[in-house]
Amino acid sequence: MLLxxxxxxxxxxxxxxxxxxxxxxxxxxxVGILGPNGxxxxxxxxxxxxxxxxxxGRASINGHDCWDxxxxxxxxVSYLPGELRLYENMTGRQLIEFLSRLRQYxxxxxxxxxxxxxxxxxxRPLAQxxxxxxxxxxxxxxxxxxxxxxxxxxxxxxxxxxxxxxxLDQLRASAQRGQAVLFSSHVLTEVEHVCDRVAILQxxxxxxxxxxxxxxxxxRVDVQLSRAIxxxxxxxxxxxxxxxxxxxxxxxxxxxxELLRWLAELPIxxxxxxxxxxxxxxxxxxxMNGTTP
Amino acid sequence: MTWALTRKLLRDIRxxxxxxxxxxxxxxxxxxxxTMRVTTQIFAALGQFGVTRQAVMRILFNQGEPGQSPExxxxxxxxxxxxxxxxxxxxxxxxxxSYVHPLVLSILCIWAIGRAANAIAGEIDRGxxxxxxxxxxxxxxxVLAHLLVDAIVFPTICxxxxxxxxxxxxxxxxxxxxGNQHVDPWRFVPALLCVSMLLLSVSGVxxxxxxxxxxxxxxxxxxxxxxxGMFLVNVFGQIWPEALDWLRPFTLHxxxxxxxxxxxxxxxxxxxxxxxxxxxxxxxFGGYLTAxxxxxxxxxxxxx
Numbered sequence: 001m002l003l004x005x006x007x008x009x010x011x012x013x014x015x016x017x018x019x020x021x022x023x024x025x026x027x028x029x030x031v032g033i034l035g036p037n038g039x040x041x042x043x044x045x046x047x048x049x050x051x052x053x054x055x056x057g058r059a060s061i062n063g064h065d066c067w068d069x070x071x072x073x074x075x076x077v078s079y080l081p082g083e084l085r086l087y088e089n090m091t092g093r094q095l096i097e098f099l100s101r102l103r104q105y106x107x108x109x110x111x112x113x114x115x116x117x118x119x120x121x122x123x124r125p126l127a128q129x130x131x132x133x134x135x136x137x138x139x140x141x142x143x144x145x146x147x148x149x150x151x152x153x154x155x156x157x158x159x160x161x162x163x164x165x166x167x168l169d170q171l172r173a174s175a176q177r178g179q180a181v182l183f184s185s186h187v188l189t190e191v192e193h194v195c196d197r198v199a200i201l202q203x204x205x206x207x208x209x210x211x212x213x214x215x216x217x218x219x220r221v222d223v224q225l226s227r228a229i230x231x232x233x234x235x236x237x238x239x240x241x242x243x244x245x246x247x248x249x250x251x252x253x254x255x256x257x258e259l260l261r262w263l264a265e266l267p268i269x270x271x272x273x274x275x276x277x278x279x280x281x282x283x284x285x286x287x288m289n290g291t292t293p
Numbered sequence: 294m295t296w297a298l299t300r301k302l303l304r305d306i307r308x309x310x311x312x313x314x315x316x317x318x319x320x321x322x323x324x325x326x327x328t329m330r331v332t333t334q335i336f337a338a339l340g341q342f343g344v345t346r347q348a349v350m351r352i353l354f355n356q357g358e359p360g361q362s363p364e365x366x367x368x369x370x371x372x373x374x375x376x377x378x379x380x381x382x383x384x385x386x387x388x389x390x391s392y393v394h395p396l397v398l399s400i401l402c403i404w405a406i407g408r409a410a411n412a413i414a415g416e417i418d419r420g421x422x423x424x425x426x427x428x429x430x431x432x433x434x435x436v437l438a439h440l441l442v443d444a445i446v447f448p449t450i451c452x453x454x455x456x457x458x459x460x461x462x463x464x465x466x467x468x469x470x471x472g473n474q475h476v477d478p479w480r481f482v483p484a485l486l487c488v489s490m491l492l493l494s495v496s497g498v499x500x501x502x503x504x505x506x507x508x509x510x511x512x513x514x515x516x517x518x519x520x521x522g523m524f525l526v527n528v529f530g531q532i533w534p535e536a537l538d539w540l541r542p543f544t545l546h547x548x549x550x551x552x553x554x555x556x557x558x559x560x561x562x563x564x565x566x567x568x569x570x571x572x573x574x575x576x577x578f579g580g581y582l583t584a585x586x587x588x589x590x591x592x593x594x595x596x597x
Contacts, residue, residue: 049427051593071429079427085420089305101297102428138424 007057082153325461409499484551497580
């Protein structure tokens with residue numbers, strides 16, 4: 001197990017920022033943490049990096065306790081902060097070189113390659129870079145060391161759409177090399193596209209684990225009937241059926257032909273079939289006012 | 294790893310470092326000129342009006358007969374220019390005032406406070422501590438790197454300050470002068486021990502405050518209030534000894550007595566000199582120790 005948290009808890013006075021989080025990540029896995037502001041995402045990541053002392057429970061990376069043996073734990077992690085602040089008196093190259101000296105790894109030809117991929121001039125002073133360009137530099141310093149675990153706190157903030165795709169590709173490539181990636185995000189689509197598993201946090205508690213492969217196999221079907229049907233008999237593959245007048249919604253898992261055969265027997269005015277998606281699950285846990293259902 | 298961080302910290306402060314060194318150098322040149330003017334031209338000019346050196350000394354330092362000279366003025370002058378045995382008609386004595394002059398003390402304290410306030414609270418304030426501590430580096434190494442920076446910077450500041458004394462006294466002809474006008478710049482070298490201990494003490498105490506805080510401005514505020522308070526307690530303790538003298542040993546400024554090292558031939562044989570130096574060092578290293586313990590135990594808060 002690369003990363004493990006056991007009953008990880010953090011209190012700030014009377015406020016519980018994170019409540020008994022149990023999490024396990026294995027090499028080669030991409031895990032997303034979703035949740036609204038104040039749900040405990042950043043607190044969880046900061047506990048894993050040894051920035052915060054747990055109030056209870058523990059977190060460990062490759063068997064090294066994240067607080068008591070923090071340095072060894074951080075040897076296995078590279079981290080992109082959510083609120084990105086860099087040394088403005090350096091150029092991008094100087095920053096990457098400085099951090100590589102602290103991490104004690106040798107920079108190779110991957111640095112210029114990655115700079116070309118990200119389309120960034122690393123010899124430019126950071127003070128003269130836009131926030132998106134700074135984020136690219138910060139992403140380079142995260143990706144270059146090829147640590148077993150990569151932790152990213154809202155990594156696509158301030159990135160343009162093409163750069164966001166580039167980053168997601170890089171994360172997939174990292175996972176294929178055997179690195180594990182843990183990232184928090186507000187953007188459901190990017191989490192859907194890249195993650196293997198997703199943890200949904202709410203008010204500091206882990207409320208749902210979602211296996212994305214299982215989720216991708218589920219379809220959400222929305223049917224508008226042209227006339228009412230008496231005694232509609234739904235087959236076994238139709239799940240969570242909701243009928244509201246002429247409108248019918250359900251979930252489907254399995255081969256598409258059987259679904260289409262059944263639908264062909266119905267008086268359909270409109271039909272919409274789409275992958276289930278995280279949005280429905282996320283909304284289930286974070287309804288309008290963000291309270292637990 | 295610590296050295297990589299130390300080099301980066303030195304790089305960050307290089308401009309301020311040069312500015313402080315140049316200011317101290319120039320002040321020594323300026324003070325050498327003032328010393329030359331006072332000990333030669335001004336006393337000569339006063340003599341033309343019948344004012345003797347003895348009269349000036351009596352007025353300024355209360356060295357006349359008891360009850361005849363203004364006591365308060367003598368105490369105030371002593372409080373401001375330091376030392377209790379300063380004879381301003383002697384160039385060497387007057388030159389030594391440049392090491393306790395409020396402007397020099399201010400420059401030294403501003404440097405030490407500014408750097409230490411930036412060290413931890415400033416780095417948290419700017420948000421760069423998060424980037425730094427995400428690397429596999431011990432918090433101990435961060436504090437150690439700052440101590441190393443002090444160990445490199447303080448001697449250079451002291452050396453430049455002394456070089457200013459050397460150049461100034463040479464330029465103004467005080468090294469070649471005879472009698473009371475003669476200044477031997479080498480006698481100022483031991484005083485640098487005192488200067489570096491003052492810097493260490495201010496830096497150490499501010500570092501302890503910095504390790505507790507997360508806002509550079511607040512650390513600045515607390516440190517300036519503390520050291521200004523100490524300075525005032527020391528000055529007022531000299532002016533009203535019956536009321537405040539007991540408080541003076543608790544101030545850094547009371548223990549900063551470079552003139553004792555400049556004026557005494559065998560300063561190293563004096564227990565009082567070593568006592569004051571040790572107290573300053575204890576403030577400094579105690580501050581660093583407190584900073585280390587605090588910083589290693591505390592949560593690293595998110596940037597403001």
